[in-house]
Amino acid sequence: MSYMRLTGYADKFGVHPGDTIKFYVNCNGPAEYKVEIVQIINGDTNPRGPGYIDKPIEASVNGTYKGRAQIIHGGSYGYVPDAKAFHVESFTLQCWIWPTAPKTHPRYWKHGAQGLVTKWSEDCGYGLFINEDGCLELRINEHRITTGVPVRDHAWHFCAATFDAATGDIVLYHEPQVVYALDPEIAPVETNLKVAIAHAPVPAALAAYVEKLAPEDPLARSSKPAGVVFAGKYNGKIDSPRICNRALSRAEIEMMKAGAQPGLTERRNSGPTGKLSECIVAAWNFSSGIDTLVCKDEGPYRFDAILVNCPNRGMTGYNWSGQNFDWKHAPQEYGAISFHDDDVDDARWFSDFEWTVPETGVKSRFYGAKLTTADGDEDFIPFWVVPRVGQETAKIAVMVPTISYMAYANEHVACNAGGAELFVYRVPIMQEQNMFLSEHREYGGSIYDTHTDGTGISISSRLRPILSIRPKYDHFLAQAPWQYPADLHLIYWLETMGYDYDVFTDEDITYDGLARIENYNVIITGSHPEHNSGAQLDALHNYTQRGGRLMYMGADAWYWVHSYHPGYAEKGRGIVTEMRRCESGIRTWRADPGEYYHQGTGELGGMWRFRGRYLHSVAGVGMSSEGFDVSSYFSRTPDSLDERVAWAFEGIGYDEKLGNFGLVGGGAAGLELDIVDTMLGSPPHTLAVATSAGRHTEAYLLVMEDFGFNQQGLDGTTHPRVRGDIAFHETPNGGGCFAFSSIAFCGSLPWNNCDNNISRLVKNVLDRFSMDGPLPAPPASAIKHRGRADYDPSPIEHQSRKARGEPLPA
Numbered sequence: 001m002s003y004m005r006l007t008g009y010a011d012k013f014g015v016h017p018g019d020t021i022k023f024y025v026n027c028n029g030p031a032e033y034k035v036e037i038v039q040i041i042n043g044d045t046n047p048r049g050p051g052y053i054d055k056p057i058e059a060s061v062n063g064t065y066k067g068r069a070q071i072i073h074g075g076s077y078g079y080v081p082d083a084k085a086f087h088v089e090s091f092t093l094q095c096w097i098w099p100t101a102p103k104t105h106p107r108y109w110k111h112g113a114q115g116l117v118t119k120w121s122e123d124c125g126y127g128l129f130i131n132e133d134g135c136l137e138l139r140i141n142e143h144r145i146t147t148g149v150p151v152r153d154h155a156w157h158f159c160a161a162t163f164d165a166a167t168g169d170i171v172l173y174h175e176p177q178v179v180y181a182l183d184p185e186i187a188p189v190e191t192n193l194k195v196a197i198a199h200a201p202v203p204a205a206l207a208a209y210v211e212k213l214a215p216e217d218p219l220a221r222s223s224k225p226a227g228v229v230f231a232g233k234y235n236g237k238i239d240s241p242r243i244c245n246r247a248l249s250r251a252e253i254e255m256m257k258a259g260a261q262p263g264l265t266e267r268r269n270s271g272p273t274g275k276l277s278e279c280i281v282a283a284w285n286f287s288s289g290i291d292t293l294v295c296k297d298e299g300p301y302r303f304d305a306i307l308v309n310c311p312n313r314g315m316t317g318y319n320w321s322g323q324n325f326d327w328k329h330a331p332q333e334y335g336a337i338s339f340h341d342d343d344v345d346d347a348r349w350f351s352d353f354e355w356t357v358p359e360t361g362v363k364s365r366f367y368g369a370k371l372t373t374a375d376g377d378e379d380f381i382p383f384w385v386v387p388r389v390g391q392e393t394a395k396i397a398v399m400v401p402t403i404s405y406m407a408y409a410n411e412h413v414a415c416n417a418g419g420a421e422l423f424v425y426r427v428p429i430m431q432e433q434n435m436f437l438s439e440h441r442e443y444g445g446s447i448y449d450t451h452t453d454g455t456g457i458s459i460s461s462r463l464r465p466i467l468s469i470r471p472k473y474d475h476f477l478a479q480a481p482w483q484y485p486a487d488l489h490l491i492y493w494l495e496t497m498g499y500d501y502d503v504f505t506d507e508d509i510t511y512d513g514l515a516r517i518e519n520y521n522v523i524i525t526g527s528h529p530e531h532n533s534g535a536q537l538d539a540l541h542n543y544t545q546r547g548g549r550l551m552y553m554g555a556d557a558w559y560w561v562h563s564y565h566p567g568y569a570e571k572g573r574g575i576v577t578e579m580r581r582c583e584s585g586i587r588t589w590r591a592d593p594g595e596y597y598h599q600g601t602g603e604l605g606g607m608w609r610f611r612g613r614y615l616h617s618v619a620g621v622g623m624s625s626e627g628f629d630v631s632s633y634f635s636r637t638p639d640s641l642d643e644r645v646a647w648a649f650e651g652i653g654y655d656e657k658l659g660n661f662g663l664v665g666g667g668a669a670g671l672e673l674d675i676v677d678t679m680l681g682s683p684p685h686t687l688a689v690a691t692s693a694g695r696h697t698e699a700y701l702l703v704m705e706d707f708g709f710n711q712q713g714l715d716g717t718t719h720p721r722v723r724g725d726i727a728f729h730e731t732p733n734g735g736g737c738f739a740f741s742s743i744a745f746c747g748s749l750p751w752n753n754c755d756n757n758i759s760r761l762v763k764n765v766l767d768r769f770s771m772d773g774p775l776p777a778p779p780a781s782a783i784k785h786r787g788r789a790d791y792d793p794s795p796i797e798h799q800s801r802k803a804r805g806e807p808l809p810a
């Protein structure tokens with residue numbers, strides 16, 4: 001295939017003036033490519049809008065570069081560099097396994113044997129494997145000894161193999177933890193092989209084996225360690241792997257399950273018994289250092305294994321009791337690591353060019369390195385120039401929802417989810433990026449996807465090409481831009497309307513806290529800032545409480561708990577984000593019981609709502625429904641006439657349809673919608689100033705966290721909570737929040753060259769929110785006691801009209 005021959009990424013999302021950003025490019029085919037740094041202004045190719053717009057930037061890095069191919073060595077594993085102690089004559093290998101894809105289809109992308117505990121390469125060495133038929137297999141040099149019994153998927157098994165070089169005796173054990181009636185008994189395989197182990201100078205590997213040493217191969221340089229190519233990436237969990245340097249008896253193997261005893265004193269040996277301590281080569285304890293990328297070896301040689309591509313930790317072990325749900329409180333029950341053959345934490349490519357952003361003259365904006373070839377290949381590597389804290393250059397700032405971009409990074413739902421057509425009420429239309437990613441699983445999926453073995457992806461790295469964070473990319477859900485390219489609708493509008501603004505990313509606010517935002521008069525969000533760190537929500541809360549102004553431009557925000565994995569801190573900020581989908585919320589997969597706590601920070605994952613941070617408390621509204629067929633529009637409510645907020649509607653007639661046009665679904669109210677709900681955190685003085693109540697189809701459904709049992713009437717044609725509410729409330733010290741409550745909303749801004757009533761409304765709000773000093777005080781009559789439960793659940797429009805004694809709309 002000759003598409004997507006250019007892909008790339010940068011080492012940073014946000015770069016400060018004066019700092020350097022590095023770019024990594026895979027140019028697979030063309031001899032050379034051209035680089036231009038551009039300001040990216042619009043990314044939507046919809047012919048009803050302004051089309052793709054960029055602005056070339058004079059940059060020292062612009063020019064033509066020699067092309068070279070770079071590949072991603074995906075799939076997670078652990079390794080220990082070669083060492084003499086691994087060069088055993090006899091051995092015992094043992095571990096617990098919970099495989100998820102022990103037998104794969106011959107057309108599976110990585111069909112073949114999977115390594116468990118190996119010191120083996122190219123028919124030299126020894127190791128425990130699952131072979132391509134899904135059976136446990138011991139390898140000694142070129143010899144294969146198998147049980148011939150398939151290993152059950154999603155079930156714990158104890159596995160062990162012994163080899164006595166003196167006698168040639170071999171025993172291979174395969175012991176399911178749970179035995180069902182009618183399961184055949186699996187006897188240990190005993191055989192004899194007179195052979196001397198030939199030791200290759202390769203690393204010991206966990207969940208993989210070394211395919212070859214290729215120090216001269218340029219494509220092997222992006223493997224870790226560089227020049228060592230691993231294969232046989234295992235799918236599933238491993239717990240308590242051990243290597244001993246003699247053939248243990250079955251009873252000794254049982255004792256060795258306990259592993260090494262940490263700490264040598266006069267009362268303890270390093271092994272379960274004094275005698276067993278002498279034969280330990282390695283005894284890894286995966287329950288130690290769960291928040292790190294190192295597997296602790298508690299044996300005498302301290303062969304700590306380096307983890308590559310961030311497998312899942314904090315996973316329930318073979319001994320999980322079901323009594324503890326937090327790995328921090330019972331680490332001994334969390335001795336499993338879950339490996340996947342499509343994990344990726346860093347493409348580890350070599351840098352092709354780098355740009356030092358000048359100290360002055362380059363505004364804080366959305367940028368990209370535009371890569372092109374003479375043959376028409378094209379890719380963009382997005383980044384943002386972000387001022388240093390204290391060196392803000394504008395009163396307005398756009399908070400770029402980069403955690404949400406990472407959550408959706410390289411999303412495969414359209415290609416992989418059963419029923420994607422039902423979801424969107426049409427045939428999903430793919431982009432070339434979707435096709436490319438389907439063929440290149442090593443580029444990794446999004447947090448909406450499942451791994452190739454069906455388990456949920458909870459880790460996303462930005463050190464890889466992320467083909468969904470691109471201009472000109474339409475998403476199957478919207479059949480329009482989504483996330484990054486959708487947020488460019490807002491950027492195009494800010495540029496067209498002549499506003500000056502800064503940008504910063506979720507990373508910046510997470511790490512810098514309030515200092516990052518406190519000098520701005522107003523913060524503007526993206527269209528769908530769904531995934532957030534706790535530090536970010538803290539900063540936003542402190543900001544609005546101190547008089548800051550927040551314009552929430554979309555919907556379904558502040559929904560999922562995210563954390564950046566601390567194991568990547570030395571590579572920079574925010575490299576890897578983690579999110580676990582737990583017991584509620586709209587989930588494309590569900591974490592297994594006992595696996596709700598993040599491996600990086602140890603915090604409880606899932607929805608912020610179930611951590612006691614209701615979505616509606618951040619900006620006044622919260623997610624209530626979603627649907628992906630067509631968008632609708634908003635109507636003003638009588639609340640919009642309240643003098644506390646009437647200024648926002650200057651120049652807009654009361655009966656105007658607000659946003660019955662737009663580039664996303666044809667209207668301003670669509671895709672995902674938020675509503676006011678004082679019982680879920682909306683401040684009791686929130687004014688719902690416009691609503692789309694009653695204007696959505698049966699494709700729009702109430703969110704599942706809002707109901708306890710299934711019933712008819714949950715869709716947009718019947719349920720009163722299926723609607724979007726545009727809402728305003730004041731915050732203390734002259735601050736305020738305006739929430740526009742629809743993901744499609746920003747798609748209406750560019751309509752008719754930005755001359756429309758959505759544009760007018762947003763301009764009115766932004767002009768007021770960006771003013772210096774506190775917002776004008778509300779009238780004295782607005783100051784009064786309000787209960788939170790004193791809430792009429794009927795649609796806001798009806799409620800307001802009832803309160804004013806007006807007739808209800810037809």
Ligand SMILES: [Fe+2]
Binds near residue numbers: 528
């Ligand atoms: Fe979302």
